[in-house]
Amino acid sequence: MGSPAAVGPLTYTVLDTEWKESLEGSLGAKLPEHRFLVVNVSITNGSGGDVNVPLLALIDADGKEYREMDKGEGVAQWLGLLRPVPPAQTLNGHILFDVPLGGYKLRISSGGDAESETTALVDLPLRVEAPPIKGVDSLATPASPK
Incomplete structure (x- = not known):
């Protein structure tokens, strides 16, 4: 992760990953x-021509x-x-998976037809950030018991 990986005419760089328990959509939270x-x-x-990036796995x-x-509502x-x-152009953005919490390998593809397609694997180690603690002020004076 973070290093460019080339397959055929395409070079992929995984910049980061983020785990989410829900996504906000037009109809509310999507679980x-x-x-x-x-x-x-x-x-x-x-390459010297357009290339279509396939869905990844x-x-x-x-x-x-x-x-x-195949639906990314709620994903910026x-x-x-x-x-x-x-x-000679670069596409930047996010892709979405629904998977159990864990480490994975992202299979990237050259985007070619079935006979000429090449693939490679990029490690996506498990990285979970602790949620922020809300409503705790460590400098506040505790309330006195009554």
């Missing part, structure tokens, strides 16, 4: 089956595959389903 994992990625096209430690979600800068990248 996952497991947990949402939002992956911030940068994809550069090094996560692989867990047991080899189980989880496909990228969601890359969407159709992701053409012009020559």
